[in-house]
Amino acid sequence: MTVLTFPLSRIEGHAQIIIRLSGGEVTRATLQATELRGFEYFLNGAPAEQLPLIVARICGVCSTAHHVAAVKALETIYGIEPPPAAIYIRELLMLGQLIQNQATSLFLFTMPDFPDRQGVPSVFDFGGTDTDIAARALEVRRAGTDLIMLAGGQFIHPIRAVIGGVSSMMPTDGIAALRERLKAVLPLACELFERYWRMFIGLRDRIGTLGDDTPSYYLAAVTEGHAYYGSKLRILDPNGIEQAAFSPCDYGEYLTEVPVENSYSNATLFNGHIMRANSLARLNLLPQLGTPLADSFMQRFHREWGHPAHAILLYDLARGIELVYCLEKALEMLEHVPSGELKVHYEPCDGEGCGLVEAPRGPLIHHYRIENGLVKMVKFIIPTQHNILAIEQALMVAARRYVHDDSINLELERAVGRVVRAFDPCISCATH
Amino acid sequence: MDKVKLAVYWAGACGGCDIAIVELGEHLLELAQVADIVFWPCAMDFKLADVEAMSDGYIDITLFNGSIRTDEDLHVAKLLRSRSRALIAFGSCATEGCVPGLSNVRGSDYALERAYLEAPGTENTQGMLPGRASNLPDSLHLPGLRPQVRALQDVVTVDAFVRGCPPNYEQVWKAINQLLTEGLPRSGERLLGVDPRSLCDQCPRVRIGKIRVPRFKRIHEAIPDSEQCFLEQGFICAGPATHAGCSAACIKANMPCRGCYGPPEGVRDQGSAILDAVVAGFAGQNDAAIQEALASIVDPIGTFYRYSYAVSLLNQLAEHRNAQPEAVAVHAEPKR
Secondary structure: OEEEEEEOOOOEOOEEEEEEEEOOEEEEEEEEEOOOOOHHHHOOOOEHHHHHHHHHHHOOOOHHHHHHHHHHHHHHHHOOOOOHHHHHHHHHHHHHHHHHHHHHHHHHHHHHHOOOOOOOOOHHHOOHHHOOHHHHHHHHHHHHHHHHHHHHOOOOOOOOEEOOEEOOOOOHHHHHHHHHHHHHHHHHHHHHHHHHHHHHHHHHHHHOOOOOOOOOEEEEOOOOOOOOOOOOEEEEOOOOOEEEEEOHHHHHHHEEEEOOOOOOOOEEEEOOEOEEOOHHHHHHHOOOOOOHHHHHHHHHHHHHHOOOOOOOOHHHHHHHHHHHHHHHHHHHHHHOOOOOOOEOOOOOOOEEEEEEEEEOOEEEEEEEEEEOOEEEEEEEEOHHHHHHHHHHHHHHHHHHHHEOOOOEOOHHHHHHHHHHHHHOOEHHHHHO | OOOEEEEEEEOEOOOHHHHHHHOOOHHHHHHHHHEEEEEOOOOOOOOHHHHHOOOOOOEEEEEEEOEEEEHHHHHHHHHHHHHEEEEEEEOHHHHHOOHHHHHHHOOHHHHHHHHHHHOOOEOOOOOOOOOOOOOOOHHHOOOOEEEEEEOHHHOOOOOEEEOOOOOOHHHHHHHHHHHHHHOOOOOOOOEOOOOOOEHHHHOOOEOOOOOOOOOOEOOOOOOOOOOEOOHHHOEOOOHHHOEOOOOOHHHHOOOOOOOOOOOOOOOOOHHHHHHHHHHHHOOOOOHHHHHHHHHOOOOHHHHHOOOOHHHOHHHHHHHHHHHOHHHHHHHHOOOO
16 A cells, blocks of 8 residues: 655645555545544633633634624523624624635635646745736735724624623724724725636646546535524535525434544534535535625626535635625625614523534534533634545545556646645644 | 745644734735745645755744644654754644643543544544544554644744734734844744734733622623623623733723733733732622632633633643652642
8 A cells, every 4th residue: 555645735734645545546535533632621610601601722723703703602501692783793704704715715825726737835825917916815805804993893803792792882983993994805805806816717728627527416505694693504406406494402313423534624424425515515505695796796606616616726716706795795784784783691401502603614513511600611613624524525526637657747746735624624623 | 145045834723823823915026026835735835745855944933723632732842843953833723722721621532522522413433533533554544643732832843932822913023024124023932923912911901900799601692781890790801810912902802802912921821810900809708709700600611711621720730630640649648
């Protein structure tokens, strides 16, 4: 047996790809997550109300999603619904999360793969007429963190969402200032995404493929006009037909977590099937977004690749369409920030419940059991885990393309990087 | 003039510290004018093998975030120590272990069982624990978990520290500039980018200097008044025993401080310093009343040591006791 190991860079967290060959035959491709901190253990005994603050530390990239999922899980247990003004602020937080993440993934992680034959080592290495990409990319992603800062009160590990609502209103002058910034950033993001799209086509023409295009199951918690706040999980089958819709507390009936050999990350199956989550799953489940610029990109996308689309590199373009959508949506929402009650009164009680958000990588569920006001059990259903087996399947497709009986095409290493980045896995979350 | 060679590494952490550096935005481009980034796995295509190929002292400055959690973290910490002229512990995990340090209370074996065997919804019929399979070739080796989470300074010499979970990006920029223009701080606690005060000194809230509450409230039990000191309203706040640097971000969003900037200068153990400040607030009241108020605090380790358990005296004591159970048992005998 020959074992090829590919350490990964330009992703979130620690992982490597292992491809096993026997003769000239690819026998297995695995994503090995190589870190673990142990949140499922050390949260035991924590006061319930501290969870929204502590769980943000699962991930510095996705902290907002964990923060909001935590308050929602506790609200399910306490049987309360936060006031509309509080949900509004939380939705803005989620949009900030998406803008920040999609801009990072697009411009810092994947765009450097596109130019020339080799790609460039990082966003700071674009040359010629593209030297301005780094500055523009950083400006666009900064708009996302500024939105998180405004709505969440803290820029990486937000604090404003509390059980029953939010702790305070966003500062009025901050709202006005951010609106102006988003107005300036939206055309910048569109222009950058146009360039991204062109380079993406260049890459496709050079390598002659967009990767694994097996029709798949897709999982996402989205509805029209949504702001990634999540109400029900939806499943699309490989023929594009919606097959199930379920509330987060029923996840156990549909989703199973299985260990992955020699990795700190488990993987999720839907009724025993490999599935996909993240940007492409959302666009396949929601072919019309409802904001003008995003929908015009979407029409182009459908014209070119149909609906549902399956080739994995399309995840990257889907992320760009979402970036535009989130900027438009946030701008629209900042025009009409409602006033009114920010927090409902409630009596804490013991019990068990789940909270759901649509995080950048897919549906995130926090499942808690509370006894005597303290955590008895926590369980995190992590979006990256939904994609682990789909990543491995796509890696097999790539490996078979570049491994031959007598030789291995050097393109394989770059292909491995592209496949993994298309799914934008977050290993800190996946292992936690 | 030669450009400064800079490295950034993310060990056992959430990634927020790397993001805090990305947050430098336009400053990052200024930085690129004066520094060559020679290693930054999250943002650039360098691999560990590239660092292994460097000569000792090749890197001028390494910003190291994350705790020492796995064997790989330890290996990279030692490697980057030898390759770097200045090694900076960046953020709360590298400085004091942060939230993941709380797993030291029962150790990493328990963390593994909890995550892979006991969690609901998991089908693990063969009881597979990652890193514990014995029949795999070396090439599939998974880095093992260290028995205890460690701060960077507990495994290698550290030259300076950037505090915070995560460090605020303005502070990060200040710290980097300080390193580039003045070099390493030579004395004191060698903290970069922060002013030498406690959070209490920066806090805009009104304080009378006395805590007069029968019991401590949990944050969900009431909406705190936004002008008055949290402790005096009966909410535990780590402000008196926390270093300044965050610009009181949580306080301004009406949430008490949890201590992520670590202890002020001269304080060895943050948790006992918070407790000390709380007790001092009760000065003048009888012991029974103070004890009753203190007994109302739930999860004392997670409250007082949320960010610093891994470097706390308490963790040291617990480890000492586990290492020498008999010796401690003798000391624990009541004196007759």
